[in-house]
Amino acid sequence: MSIFRLSIVLGTEEVVEKELLSKFPKAEIVGRTKGKIDFQVEGRVLGDFSSLLSPLRIQDTNRGDEDLYKRGWRKAFVPAGINPSLAYVLCDLAELNEDDVVLDPFCGGSTIPITAVMYFGIKKAFASDISGKAVDISLENWKASGVKKDKFVLFRSNVSTLKLSPKSITKVITNMPFGIRVGNHEMNKKLYRNFAFKLNRLLKDDGSAIVLTQEKELFEEVMKNDFEVSVEMTPEVGGLRPNVYKVTRKSVKYFVK
Numbered sequence: 001m002s003i004f005r006l007s008i009v010l011g012t013e014e015v016v017e018k019e020l021l022s023k024f025p026k027a028e029i030v031g032r033t034k035g036k037i038d039f040q041v042e043g044r045v046l047g048d049f050s051s052l053l054s055p056l057r058i059q060d061t062n063r064g065d066e067d068l069y070k071r072g073w074r075k076a077f078v079p080a081g082i083n084p085s086l087a088y089v090l091c092d093l094a095e096l097n098e099d100d101v102v103l104d105p106f107c108g109g110s111t112i113p114i115t116a117v118m119y120f121g122i123k124k125a126f127a128s129d130i131s132g133k134a135v136d137i138s139l140e141n142w143k144a145s146g147v148k149k150d151k152f153v154l155f156r157s158n159v160s161t162l163k164l165s166p167k168s169i170t171k172v173i174t175n176m177p178f179g180i181r182v183g184n185h186e187m188n189k190k191l192y193r194n195f196a197f198k199l200n201r202l203l204k205d206d207g208s209a210i211v212l213t214q215e216k217e218l219f220e221e222v223m224k225n226d227f228e229v230s231v232e233m234t235p236e237v238g239g240l241r242p243n244v245y246k247v248t249r250k251s252v253k254y255f256v257k
């Protein structure tokens, strides 16, 4: 029997194994090394695994390999754009369902919101970015995705002036500027505060956010008044180890006199 080897984004093991075992329940994991998961499964060939969307690549130890991160709709991308496999992992962590209205206010090429609509069947996605170029790139990708126009709204906006109805968003999933390739730490201080303010305004009471960022201290600082944050994973991204945070509102406390 062949051994298949998945190459993955370091740090995403848990989600990749979950996807593998839910789509191929008979798969048996036979090895785990840094960034690789080996498994066996009877009667399968390399091409059968193209439905896996969280790993980067699959290799049949005797018969070649196949990329799993490529998406036919990803025609164009922005600098510091997220890998589509990691976008899938973030959407999985968000526990999306068909009632979710998802916002990515730093959408770049819309890799995250397109993933949320196409593979997680959400109700609607809002994708915005301050850059007109990013919006053009996004439009190309949305068009190539074939997603119907009533499933998404794409627009240009600074996060600080986002105009959406209060509490209209159930999930925010986003890859924030790290202040390294996009922006810098000084600019981020204001940007991250504006993001926290908007999140508080736009997120439903029981909504949540999944945020990828390298600005760990700053992020935790701006969230701490109104939100609880937990670190879900620390994937490798361009040689860095940013955190993926899950954010929920602090529970409302009722005081009885």
Ligand SMILES: C[S@@+](CC[C@H](N)C(=O)[O-])C[C@H]1O[C@@H](n2cnc3c(N)ncnc32)[C@H](O)[C@@H]1O
Pocket: 077, 078, 079, 080, 081, 082, 083, 105, 106, 107, 108, 109, 110, 111, 112, 128, 129, 130, 131, 134, 157, 158, 159, 160, 174, 175, 176, 177, 178, 182, 183, 191
């Ligand atoms: C790290 S990239 C996100 C990339 C995206 N996830 C993708 O895969 O293409 C950050 C994005 O934030 C945008 N951005 C920076 N400052 C912003 C602001 N104040 N408001 C909205 N978007 C902003 C940039 O234009 C850039 O496209």
